[in-house]
Amino acid sequence: MARDHEGHADDPPVYLLGALSELECQAFERHLMGCSTCREELDHLRPAADALPRSVSPVRPSESLKRALMEVVEHEAAERPDPSRPRPRVAAAGMRRRLRALAPSLTTRGPAVAWVSAAFLLAVGLAFGAAGASVLSRDDGRTVTAQVDSVRVPEASGSLTVSSDQRRGAILRVQGMPSLPSREVYQVWVRRNGEMVSQSIFSVGEDGGGAAAVPDDLEGADSVAVTREPSGGARAPSGKPVVTVAL
Amino acid sequence: MTLAQEGDPRAFETLYDRHSGAAFSLAYRMVGNRVAAEDISQEAFLSIWRSRLRYRSDRGSVRTWVLGIVHHRAIDALRRNLVHERRRTDAEGLAERQEAPELTDVEVVRRDEALQVRSAIETLPSEQSRVVELAYFGGFTHSQIADMLETPIGTVKGRMRLGLEKLRRELVGQVA
Numbered sequence: 001m002a003r004d005h006e007g008h009a010d011d012p013p014v015y016l017l018g019a020l021s022e023l024e025c026q027a028f029e030r031h032l033m034g035c036s037t038c039r040e041e042l043d044h045l046r047p048a049a050d051a052l053p054r055s056v057s058p059v060r061p062s063e064s065l066k067r068a069l070m071e072v073v074e075h076e077a078a079e080r081p082d083p084s085r086p087r088p089r090v091a092a093a094g095m096r097r098r099l100r101a102l103a104p105s106l107t108t109r110g111p112a113v114a115w116v117s118a119a120f121l122l123a124v125g126l127a128f129g130a131a132g133a134s135v136l137s138r139d140d141g142r143t144v145t146a147q148v149d150s151v152r153v154p155e156a157s158g159s160l161t162v163s164s165d166q167r168r169g170a171i172l173r174v175q176g177m178p179s180l181p182s183r184e185v186y187q188v189w190v191r192r193n194g195e196m197v198s199q200s201i202f203s204v205g206e207d208g209g210g211a212a213a214v215p216d217d218l219e220g221a222d223s224v225a226v227t228r229e230p231s232g233g234a235r236a237p238s239g240k241p242v243v244t245v246a247l
Numbered sequence: 248m249t250l251a252q253e254g255d256p257r258a259f260e261t262l263y264d265r266h267s268g269a270a271f272s273l274a275y276r277m278v279g280n281r282v283a284a285e286d287i288s289q290e291a292f293l294s295i296w297r298s299r300l301r302y303r304s305d306r307g308s309v310r311t312w313v314l315g316i317v318h319h320r321a322i323d324a325l326r327r328n329l330v331h332e333r334r335r336t337d338a339e340g341l342a343e344r345q346e347a348p349e350l351t352d353v354e355v356v357r358r359d360e361a362l363q364v365r366s367a368i369e370t371l372p373s374e375q376s377r378v379v380e381l382a383y384f385g386g387f388t389h390s391q392i393a394d395m396l397e398t399p400i401g402t403v404k405g406r407m408r409l410g411l412e413k414l415r416r417e418l419v420g421q422v423a
Contacts, residue, residue: 072293
């Protein structure tokens with residue numbers, strides 16, 4: 001029994017039920033390393049806690065969930081088979097049918113085509129007075145450069161690739177973003193008529209790169225924005241965007 | 248699982264097929280919303296794929312490992328997302344109403360298993376089952392539960408211990 005056992009004697013069942021706060025949980029896990037009494041109690045009660053999720057009635061997830069997940073898994077398996085290596089992360093949530101519809105077209109364009117189109121559409125963008133954003137049109141969509149918060153994400157840059165059919169949504173790509181603690185995520189929003197609608201959440205790899213789906217129809221939308229939110233996302237932005245793409 | 252740990256997408260797909268129903272059902276039971284439950288499930292399975300080398304068979308079954316990750320993700324979402332207010336009133340009813348209409352053989356086994364565990368939970372005194380459910384499925388901390396029930400924290404913790412202890416005995420009795 002550890003010397004500090006008395007302070008944690010009631011914690012094993014609370015820990016098993018997930019009812020300790022984050023700080024309490026960390027403290028208890030440190031205590032556990034040196035307390036065989038608590039470890040034994042955890043082992044004793046664990047079968048009961050492990051049974052709880054089995055009391056839930058079966059509800060089937062949608063097929064689109066599996067398709068979206070496997071698309072990411074196959075992409076990552078092909079790109080970097082070694083899971084210990086860092087990599088940019090594709091959006092973990094909110095990746096829906098429109099992302100799948102859009103993704104193949106985004107990966108097939110060559111850099112030369114992009115460069116020529118970029119030069120042409122930069123002129124178009126300036127002609128329309130698109131201050132702060134360069135617009136790069138391509139045969140099946142356009143790419144809009146993001147504006148970043150130069151104080152909070154000074155190294156960041158990003159772009160939004162919008163499908164030629166705006167109803168199919170867009171993909172946001174970022175580079176140079178700060179990595180977040182495990183309990184935070186970046187969340188993508190579409191602003192329309194002053195209302196912010198959540199699109200997806202994502203993390204960035206150790207290189208600060210990441211991508212996220214914007215599945216909503218962008219017709220009539222004012223902008224796409226990224227905020228920093230707690231893990232799991234928020235119902236409304238909790239702060240100012242760190243990245244904004246004006247549409 | 249070994250092939251999935253080696254990075255074989257097809258093996259991971261098999262793992263997903265085996266456990267996604269239970270994972271999604273748990274997330275749905277906790278957040279009471281299909282979109283949020285799918286987001287949690289997707290995040291959890293991506294996390295499982297990316298951390299697949301961390302699984303150790305001597306620490307429990309794959310299913311227990313998967314459900315543990317889903318549970319933690321759902322608790323994170325609940326505590327950060329302030330969804331407690333809306334979901335408690337309709338979560339259980341929704342989950343029951345949207346149960347898969349034509350159950351597969353695996354789902355039939357799962358449903359029977361669920362009935363067994365629920366019957367064991369129902370043997371607990373109500374004050375014990377309440378704190379267990381508020382904690383495990385509600386994502387509330389012991390201090391939040393104490394506030395909610397206007398009960399001392401020590402009493403809440405004691406009920407959790409007694410509840411799990413009795414549930415364990417009931418489940419062992421079912422197996423025996």
